[in-house]
Amino acid sequence: xGAEFIRHVKRNFVAYIALLPMAAVVIFAYLxxxxxxxxxxxxxxxxxxRNDFVGLNQYVTLFDTSRWLTSLGNLAVIAFFFLLICFxxxxxxxxxxDQNVRGESLFRTVFLYPYAMSFVVAGLIWQWILNPDLGIQxxxxxxxxxxxxLDWVVNPRMVLYAVILATVWHGSGLVMALILAGxxxxxxxxWRATRIDGIPAWRVYVSIVLPMLRPMIIxxxxxxxxxxxxxxxxxxxxxxxxxxxxxEVPAKFIMDNLFERANIGLATxxxxxxxxxxxxxMAPVIYSQYFRKGGRAA
Amino acid sequence: xxxxxxxxxxxxxxxxQEVWGRVGIYAFLGVVALFFLLPxxxxxxxxxxxxxxIRLGLIFSLPQQFTIDAWVKAWTSAxxxxxxxxxxxxxxxxxxxxxxxxxxxxxxxxxxGYALSxxxxxxxxxxxxxxLLGSFIPYQVFIYPLVRVYAQTGIYGSLPGIVLxxxxxxxxxxxxxxxxxxxxxxxxxxxxxxxxxxxxxxxFISIILPMSAPIAIVAVIMQxxxxxxxxxxxxxxxxxxxxxxxxQLNNIVNTTTGERAYNVNMAATVxxxxxxxxxxxxxxxxxxxxxxxxAVKG
Amino acid sequence: MSSVSLESLDVSYGNVQIVRNLDLTIxxxxxxxxxxxxxxxxxxxxxxxxxxxxxxxxxILFNDKDVTWTDPKDRGIGMVFQSYALYPTMSVExxxxxxxxxxGIDRAIIEKKVKWxxxxxQIAHLLDRKPSALSGGQRQRVAIGRALVRDxxxxxxxxxxxxxxxxxxxxxxxxxxxxHKTLKSTMIYVTHDQIEALTLADRIAVMKDGIIQQLDTPLxxxxxxxxxxxxSFLGSPAMNKVEGALVxxxxxxxxxxxDFRLDVSRYPFAExxxxxxxxxxxxxPEHILPAGGSAxxxxxxxxxxxxxxxxxxxxxxxxxxxxxxxxxxxxxCEADQAFAVTIDVQKASFFDVETGWRL
Numbered sequence: 001x002g003a004e005f006i007r008h009v010k011r012n013f014v015a016y017i018a019l020l021p022m023a024a025v026v027i028f029a030y031l032x033x034x035x036x037x038x039x040x041x042x043x044x045x046x047x048x049x050r051n052d053f054v055g056l057n058q059y060v061t062l063f064d065t066s067r068w069l070t071s072l073g074n075l076a077v078i079a080f081f082f083l084l085i086c087f088x089x090x091x092x093x094x095x096x097x098d099q100n101v102r103g104e105s106l107f108r109t110v111f112l113y114p115y116a117m118s119f120v121v122a123g124l125i126w127q128w129i130l131n132p133d134l135g136i137q138x139x140x141x142x143x144x145x146x147x148x149x150l151d152w153v154v155n156p157r158m159v160l161y162a163v164i165l166a167t168v169w170h171g172s173g174l175v176m177a178l179i180l181a182g183x184x185x186x187x188x189x190x191w192r193a194t195r196i197d198g199i200p201a202w203r204v205y206v207s208i209v210l211p212m213l214r215p216m217i218i219x220x221x222x223x224x225x226x227x228x229x230x231x232x233x234x235x236x237x238x239x240x241x242x243x244x245x246x247x248e249v250p251a252k253f254i255m256d257n258l259f260e261r262a263n264i265g266l267a268t269x270x271x272x273x274x275x276x277x278x279x280x281x282m283a284p285v286i287y288s289q290y291f292r293k294g295g296r297a298a
Numbered sequence: 299x300x301x302x303x304x305x306x307x308x309x310x311x312x313x314x315q316e317v318w319g320r321v322g323i324y325a326f327l328g329v330v331a332l333f334f335l336l337p338x339x340x341x342x343x344x345x346x347x348x349x350x351x352i353r354l355g356l357i358f359s360l361p362q363q364f365t366i367d368a369w370v371k372a373w374t375s376a377x378x379x380x381x382x383x384x385x386x387x388x389x390x391x392x393x394x395x396x397x398x399x400x401x402x403x404x405x406x407x408x409x410x411g412y413a414l415s416x417x418x419x420x421x422x423x424x425x426x427x428x429x430l431l432g433s434f435i436p437y438q439v440f441i442y443p444l445v446r447v448y449a450q451t452g453i454y455g456s457l458p459g460i461v462l463x464x465x466x467x468x469x470x471x472x473x474x475x476x477x478x479x480x481x482x483x484x485x486x487x488x489x490x491x492x493x494x495x496x497x498x499x500x501x502f503i504s505i506i507l508p509m510s511a512p513i514a515i516v517a518v519i520m521q522x523x524x525x526x527x528x529x530x531x532x533x534x535x536x537x538x539x540x541x542x543x544x545x546q547l548n549n550i551v552n553t554t555t556g557e558r559a560y561n562v563n564m565a566a567t568v569x570x571x572x573x574x575x576x577x578x579x580x581x582x583x584x585x586x587x588x589x590x591x592x593a594v595k596g
Numbered sequence: 597m598s599s600v601s602l603e604s605l606d607v608s609y610g611n612v613q614i615v616r617n618l619d620l621t622i623x624x625x626x627x628x629x630x631x632x633x634x635x636x637x638x639x640x641x642x643x644x645x646x647x648x649x650x651x652x653x654x655x656i657l658f659n660d661k662d663v664t665w666t667d668p669k670d671r672g673i674g675m676v677f678q679s680y681a682l683y684p685t686m687s688v689e690x691x692x693x694x695x696x697x698x699x700g701i702d703r704a705i706i707e708k709k710v711k712w713x714x715x716x717x718q719i720a721h722l723l724d725r726k727p728s729a730l731s732g733g734q735r736q737r738v739a740i741g742r743a744l745v746r747d748x749x750x751x752x753x754x755x756x757x758x759x760x761x762x763x764x765x766x767x768x769x770x771x772x773x774x775x776h777k778t779l780k781s782t783m784i785y786v787t788h789d790q791i792e793a794l795t796l797a798d799r800i801a802v803m804k805d806g807i808i809q810q811l812d813t814p815l816x817x818x819x820x821x822x823x824x825x826x827x828s829f830l831g832s833p834a835m836n837k838v839e840g841a842l843v844x845x846x847x848x849x850x851x852x853x854x855d856f857r858l859d860v861s862r863y864p865f866a867e868x869x870x871x872x873x874x875x876x877x878x879x880x881p882e883h884i885l886p887a888g889g890s891a892x893x894x895x896x897x898x899x900x901x902x903x904x905x906x907x908x909x910x911x912x913x914x915x916x917x918x919x920x921x922x923x924x925x926x927x928x929c930e931a932d933q934a935f936a937v938t939i940d941v942q943k944a945s946f947f948d949v950e951t952g953w954r955l
Contacts, residue, residue, distance in 0.1 A: 005420075008418070008420075012417055012418060012419060014497060014498035014499065015413045015417035015418075015419050015498055016419055018409050018412075018413050018498060018499075019409075019410065019413050019414075019419055019422055019425070021406055021409075021410075022406070022410045022425060022426075022429065022469065022473065023425055025429070025465075025466050025469055026425045026428050026429050026432070029440065029444065029466045030428065030429065030432040030440065030466075031428065031432075032443070033439070033440040033442075033443035033444055034432075034435070034439055034440065036442075036443040037439050037440070037442060037443055040442070040443075049446065089330070092326070093327070093330060096323050096326055096327055097327070099323055101323060101324065101327065107327055107331060108586075109579070110331045110334050110335060111330070111331070111334055112578075112585070112586070113334075113338075113575065113578055113579075114334060114337075115589075116523055116574045116575060116577070116578035116585070117527065117571050117574060117575070118526070118527035118528075118529065118544050118570065118571070118574070119527070119529065120527075120529050120544045120547060120548055120570075121527075121544075121547070121567050121570060121571050122337075124547070124548070124551050124563070124567050125337040125340065125341055125564075125567060126337065127551075128340065128341075128344070128560060128563065128564065129336070129337060129340055129357065131357075133355070134352060134353070134355050134357065134560065135357050136357065138355030138356075138357070139355060139356055139357050139358060141355075142355055142356060169333070169334065169337065173334075174589060177586050177589050177590070178589065178590065181586070181590050187679060187681065189677045189678070189679050189680075189681035190681045190683065192643075192648050192675075192677065192681065193675070193677060193681040193683075193742070195647075195648060195667075195668045195669065196646065196648075196668050196669065196673065196674065196675045196695075196743075196746075197669065197694065197695030197698070197742070197746075198667070198668070198669025198670075198695055198698060198699060199694070199695060199698050200698070203698060207683075207686075207694070208683050208685070208686075211685035212684055212685055214685075223592075226434055229436050230436045230437065232529075232530050233529040233530060233544075236529070236548065236552075237529075237548050237551070237552070240552065251436060251437075251438055254438040255438065255441075255530070258438070258441065258442050259534075264442060267438075267442070268442065270438075271436070271438040271439045272439070274435075274436050274438065274439065275435055275436075275439045278434055278435050278436070279431075279435075282431060282434045283431065
């Protein structure tokens with residue numbers, strides 16, 4: 001028992017030491033800060049942290065704050081369209097490229113380069129293109145379409161779609177790259193079997209290939225979802241949450257309250273809500289993947 | 299058995315469905331490629347125009363009067379907050395932040411991956427699972443406590459502070475990359491070395507590290523891209539003297555008073571994208587390998 | 597039921613021509629095996645017959661109907677692949693019925709066919725399982741089943757047993773033979789395993805470099821190989837080969853290699869041969885038997901012996917020529933001892949030294 005453990009530690013001593021940084025990071029930088037944030041959400045901290053305990057007051061206030069609720073609603077809309085369009089577009093691109101097209105390398109490079117750019121760049125460039133006075137709207141009107149309207153960035157009802165446009169441009173390449181990698185891994189003999197069976201190509205993708213890629217698809221959707229929840233840079237660059245709060249997102253709400261608006265209690269309550277949401281979705285996945293299989297066995 | 303050479307291949311004539319199918323594929327890919335390339339084109343074209351030309355509102359036209367004024371201004375004299383010394387400061391800052399962050403986070407990732415793959419350390423897998431889980435959680439949950447701790451220890455708003463932050467938040471992916479790669483190496487190598495009497499560090503430095511070139515390349519590509527494109531962490535932790543290029547870019551574009559100098563903005567945007575774009579174009583397949591390896595999480 | 601006719605067939609893969617000017621007729625209900633080493637073009641040929649590889653010259657006829665450019669699904673064929681190629685996310689039942697459903701066939705008919713195939717292959721109890729839950733042998737049966745439900749006239753097998761271990765291979769080989777007996781369909785079977793070829797085939801087409809070296813019954817291919825390649829490829833243990841020349845020995849024609857002599861007057865030469873002709877002698881180990889006191893014995897010294905279970909493969913030197921030969925356990929053959937054998941020259945093969953063709 002105890003003696004064996006000590007012997008084991010002695011033998012693997014250096015390994016334990018080498019993993020200390022990782023342990024420190026996990027315990028202090030991740031778990032510790034999480035715990036502290038959650039603790040702060042139960043206090044009345046404003047500019048500076050306070051040690052009091054106000055129960056769930058901050059949460060009540062939070063869900064009474066229209067800006068927070070708006071940000072949640074906005075995120076839901078963005079998430080829905082972003083996931084849908086990225087996935088469909090990415091899959092289509094991957095499938096089309098998989099059809100033995102010439103210049104495949106070129107196409108792949110073109111579709112994936114936005115992913116290598118910063119979100120700030122994505123937001124800024126689309127902000128410029130969608131500029132009503134000097135961007136597409138102006139150009140089209142210059143061509144004679146005097147009634148043409150494309151004022152998404154300044155129109156509260158449409159601004160979310162501008163954000164979606166920028167993020168879809170940024171992220172579809174990722175889905176394409178992952179799905180394409182998956183397609184390439186499909187055994188060629190399955191394709192030959194479908195030719196003998198007389199199954200049309202589209203049906204092969206729908207009924208055979210895409211179901212085979214389910215793990216890859218789930219992975220891409222998970223990765224995309226993560227970037228949605230973290231969405232901050234692109235909104236700040238493109239619209240700064242505006243017009244008004246029409247494109248406010250939770251990450252920005254939290255950042256604003258942590259720094260400019262100096263309402264730490266509220267901000268940590270909001271971040272705890274985000275934390276709980278993510279944990280509810282992710283924890284079962286991580287557990288089943290790594291905890292069960294253990295180290296090298298995976 | 300001598301035979302005459304047969305005349306050129308008698309190919310089955312394509313059915314008209316097949317021809318239209320091919321046309322459709324290329325048309326779709328071509329149109330989408332244009333959509334993806336549009337922002338790059340507009341960025342470049344706008345940056346070489348004069349403001350007079352831009353005010354004409356023809357966003358897609360090539361510059362009538364080609365000028366590099368905007369570039370010079372963006373690099374040397376654009377206003378990034380209180381100072382007007384251009385983006386070159388930001389570029390230098392980004393480099394200052396990038397190099398130590400990349401080096402340290404990759405080294406730690408390699409050591410962690412190595413220890414996790416080959417050594418039995420109790421609780422290591424739990425720690426690793428927590429680390430991975432942490433990578434899915436939005437930064438906002440961790441930020442405020444980190445700020446407080448940095449402030450207490452005097453590294454808030456300094457270069458070591460931002461480097462430490464990048465190391466912390468890069469650790470999950472880096473560790474995952476190396477761990478998965480090392481898990482694929484034959485364990486016999488390790489066993490033979492242990493029988494020869496080598497210890498933890500000896501094996502790591504003499505055997506494992508030399509074999510790590512492929513994954514190291516992937517890790518470098520991913521970290522360089524992630525850190526260079528980072529906005530939020532640099533904004534919070536770098537401090538006014540060390541603000542990275544992305545933050546300065548956003549300042550140039552979104553916080554200028556008076557008429558916006560769109561050509562300067564676009565030049566600045568391209569300048570900020572040069573490093574990650576170069577990495578992307580030069581890395582080719584390695585970039586995709588990086589994405590795919592990171593995606594193995596799910 | 598269908599006969600298959602290949603006329604002057606050329607099949608290329610990119611710029612490389614794999615099959616050249618090949619003519620082959622397969623009779624209705626025949627089990628034809630395409631046998632040869634890797635890269636000889638047998639799989640490419642099979643793919644071309646199935647419509648999965650484009651033909652660059654010549655014609656393919658099924659029952660006198662030109663199908664050279666017909667879609668695979670319209671050729672009335674079923675195909676069994678080496679890696680089974682089962683649809684992993686579908687149950688066995690769905691794997692069998694998927695193609696039929698796409699073709700719009702009536703549900704009741706599909707059910708009947710699936711049931712029939714499943715019972716014939718003894719996989720009826722596996723219908724709800726996914727391929728990942730099946731053993732290799734079971735998966736192969738499902739793959740065969742998928743070909744069966746198509747009511748195909750012609751069955752194509754592409755090295756279907758290569759991924760199985762030896763015992764399963766023997767089991768399934770028997771199953772396939774029984775299947776052929778039951779269905780009496782035309783079956784074209786590709787393999788590199790000569791045992792499979794010899795046990796299953798009505799006729800074997802031995803291929804090398806895209807050309808059929810010999811097309812004949814298993815017995816003839818084995819006993820009278822058309823050239824050196826066929827002689828070496830079939831038979832285990834391998835055929836002995838000795839280079840030498842034909843000489844006149846008194847009034848007889850003999851084979852000479854150094855001091856070694858073999859009377860060849862009883863060998864049925866296919867063409868006239870003259871003294872001095874350089875030839876290669878092919879002798880199978882089982883045709884060199886212990887002399888047991890016979891007058892025509894040849895004496896030699898045993899170098900080493902390889903016990904192979906029921907018999908022993910001995911390596912001996914006879915008048916300077918090294919030959920492997922089979923002996924029984926009780927024939928008293930031991931290493932470094934003298935041993936006498938008789939050689940049945942009528943079972944031997946002579947090949948021209950230059951061309952390798954049988955004389």
